[in-house]
Amino acid sequence: xxxxxxxxxxxxxxxxxxxxxxxxxxxxxxxxxxxxxxxxxxxxxxxxxxxxxxxxxxxxxxxxxxxxxxxxxxxxxxxxxxxxxxxxxxxxxxxxxxxxxxxxxxxxxxxxxxxxxxxxxxxxxxxxxx
Amino acid sequence: xxxxxxxxxxxxxxxxxxxxxxxxxxxxxxxxxxxxxxxxxxxxxxxxxxxxxxxxxxxxxxxxxxxxxxxxxxxxxxxxxxxxxxxxxxxxxxxxxxxxxxxxxxxxxxxxxxxxxxxxxxxxxxxxxxxxxxxxxxxxxxxxx
Numbered sequence: 447x448x449x450x451x452x453x454x455x456x457x458x459x460x461x462x463x464x465x466x467x468x469x470x471x472x473x474x475x476x477x478x479x480x481x482x483x484x485x486x487x488x489x490x491x492x493x494x495x496x497x498x499x500x501x502x503x504x505x506x507x508x509x510x511x512x513x514x515x516x517x518x519x520x521x522x523x524x525x526x527x528x529x530x531x532x533x534x535x536x537x538x539x540x541x542x543x544x545x546x547x548x549x550x551x552x553x554x555x556x557x558x559x560x561x562x563x564x565x566x567x568x569x570x571x572x573x574x575x576x
Numbered sequence: 577x578x579x580x581x582x583x584x585x586x587x588x589x590x591x592x593x594x595x596x597x598x599x600x601x602x603x604x605x606x607x608x609x610x611x612x613x614x615x616x617x618x619x620x621x622x623x624x625x626x627x628x629x630x631x632x633x634x635x636x637x638x639x640x641x642x643x644x645x646x647x648x649x650x651x652x653x654x655x656x657x658x659x660x661x662x663x664x665x666x667x668x669x670x671x672x673x674x675x676x677x678x679x680x681x682x683x684x685x686x687x688x689x690x691x692x693x694x695x696x697x698x699x700x701x702x703x704x705x706x707x708x709x710x711x712x713x714x715x716x717x718x719x720x721x
Contacts, residue, residue: 508642508643508644508649509644510644510649511697515642517641517642519640525608531667531671532597532600532601532602532603532667532668533597533600533601533603533604534603534604534605535604535605536604536605536606536607537606537607537608537609538606538607538608538609539608539609540608540609540610540611541610541611541612542611542640543638544637544638544639544640545638546638546639546642548699557629557630557699559629559630559633559638559639560633560638561633561637561638561639562637563611563612563637566612573605573606573607573659574605
């Protein structure tokens with residue numbers, strides 16, 4: 447036996463007491479962007495159809511100057527909360543990743559702009575401070 | 577006498593703790609943060625007519641939105657820091673009474689902010705600026721009036 451019975455009971459009760467009132471929530475929008483797929487896009491050669499087969503259909507298409515920009519995004523939110531009988535703390539931290547692929551008039555990728563913030567999303571409960 | 581004297585520090589501790597709990601009773605503090613703040617120091621490197629979108633993305637990351645306007649393409653960076661606090665005066669009576677009327681004061685401050693960069697057709701910065709900047713509000717401020 448790993449634990450004697452009274453000790454196991456005490457550990458379970460302690461764990462329940464320490465975590466009572468705790469709420470942990472996670473929410474995402476979209477799918478995480480795969481960096482291997484992004485690095486496979488070659489400026490001046492990769493076509494629009496190849497970008498779609500690599501990453502999928504864009505979440506948004508921006509048009510202007512007879513050109514198109516594919517915009518892919520991914521949101522990640524983490525929200526811990528502590529709901530006690532008399533005092534409640536709730537915090538939510540949301541960050542986004544964004545990928546833009548700029549195409550020229552011939553539908554060839556001419557620029558790729560990618561920013562990743564979701565790696566810094568944290569489960570932070572304390573609502574004070576920065 | 578000696579008993580009371582010995583117990584006095586612990587009684588004081590208990591009373592102090594109860595007072596703090598009483599002050600915090602019914603309090604709810606919420607905070608929601610979207611993305612990282614873009615500061616004026618971070619965008620000091622931008623030179624109108626020289627800096628490109630790629631250079632901008634290298635420094636402060638990819639924008640949250642790119643849209644077309646009458647003046648050219650605009651890159652938008654969004655962030656917000658929403659603070660909300662409330663106090664429910666019915667929280668303590670509800671522990672003892674079968675019914676306690678709800679009396680809650682709550683204040684929420686949503687502060688969406690933007691950094692906007694306008695580009696010319698060669699994707700060079702034409703203009704940039706921040707949206708209306710708000711002053712820092714305290715996290716706990718439930719007085720709604």
